[in-house]
Amino acid sequence: MPVDPLDRRIVAVKPIVVPAPGRGIELRVKVTAPLSGRDLPVIVFSHGNAWSLDGYEPLVDRWAAAGFVVVQPTHLDSRRNGIGWEDPRFGTVWRVRIADLHAVLDRLDHVLRRAGGLEDRVDRGRIAVVGHSWGAQTAGAVLGARVLDAAGVPGEDFSHPAVAAGALIAATGTGDTLTPFAVEHLPFMRPDYSTMALPTLVVAGGKDRSRLSTRGPDWFTDAYHLGPSPKSLLAVAEGEHTLGGIAGEAVAETTDEDPARVALVADAISGYLLDTLGLDGSAWAALTAAGAADGGEWSISAK
Template identity: 80%
Template sequence: MSSSHLGRRIVSVKPITVPAPGRGVDLQVKVTAPLSGRSLPVIVFSHGNAWSLDGYEPLVDRWAAAGFVVVQPTHLDSRRNGIGWDDPRFATIWRVRIADLHAVLDGLGDILLQAGGLDTRVDRERVAVVGHSWGAQTAGALLGARVLDADGVPGESFSHPEVAAGALIAATGTGDTLTPFAAEHLPFMRPDYSAMTTPALVVAGGKDQSQLSTRGPDWFTDAYHLSPAPKSLLTLAEGEHTLGGIAGEMVAETTDEDPARVALVAEAVSAYLLDAFQLDVTAWAALQNAAEAGDGAWSISGK
């Protein structure tokens, strides 16, 4: 199937199975790419809780139209696997999610080959990880973030040498204000961003009130404020957790439907990564200028 965004034709190939021993369920990915172009940068995208490789087309299609090859795995927590909060496997899914991204990166050459010979059209020096919600915490681990244990000691590093930049959309904040439900079921939601050294854009909604934390929307800016430079922060004043509907049009989770907001998130991520990869510095600069000259609906900070 192919579709057109911004006038550039793209194509998606799915499912491609990725070797992931001991996982219990096959690891499958979808690859979306522009039909033309060479030396293309790569985004590996981690979905939010319960989603799959079939979600987030409003973002993925725009990124492919902007010249990225996007690889989307389906994690174990996908609805299609039926693993709920009370499943004994749920407690370790956060680790399997991270392992999924490592498997995709380690097997990227074969994945791209199976996606119509894309292996000859990408730039393996320009690989980014991006995620939304739980996927943002997953992606953050590959950028250098760690998880604190019950005693507040940072766990192992899951960073990946091929990852040169990233973007975290609605990323979990620190774990000291988790609600009782979150503390019981999601003890891994205790990120330590102090070692997240890889360049990244953090995207947060000014009206994103999590049911998992007693803090307000500023919880979702911790990944920016608590990590080392270089980082950028895009804040969308009216944005809730789906930031206008990034997982798909009219999906149940979308409480703040706004196609323009979705387009802005997509554009900001692609512009930031093109700048970070030194492929195009004009789009990100233009967005920063527009934010400064705008009406406060969105803002960009940097360090």
């Protein structure tokens, strides 16, 4: 299993401004990394709606302790920017979110230099994208998923050549099952996973019921079932939308607070990515074996 954050020293640097012409609001990121080590893999993380670079420490700290450099942008829909549902800019935020990830990936050396000389300690051939909720759809687009228009026609390809793998936590499902609220405010939440070919771990909670869809928790497994192989699925039977509190301790959105569940999600993602990126498969193998013997609280599937 990955090293516990209390046992490996990590450091976080913020804010770092990433050039993003025409964005209107500065693109700021936080970088969290282990203090030692070379040839480190990278995770670019996309937060859920309303969050920022200051969220998700329970995940990010464990990933850094496992040996990753983690870059977290603050997207336009962060509550600190005040762009709500009725703001005329909101309809294009989903595109700006994707552009944010591209800006970070295109200017990764700029980010790493300003984080304290990390540019000489990173392996640029081992880069992953991870996201939660709306961030999962954002990350999915960079992994190759597309957005269907009202007629069901897939939109443009937003994939990035630097990305080798990813993980999607509570990712938007597919089909004509959006609620009236979602149809009005979030019509872009119609992903097409058939083109998301890169290796991806999908994380879904068995009690995650969204007000954006008329389907139940299985909606959040579509990225696994409909995406082409190779794909893996971590199904957490008692998990709700924040999977135990991945955005932070004691936050208002967490209705299923469980630190052990958060650690499971964090360690599953780092273990999967270390294995998939060709670094160390031992943690992922151990988790897969433990899931098979768990007795139903969580399981791992692969195709």
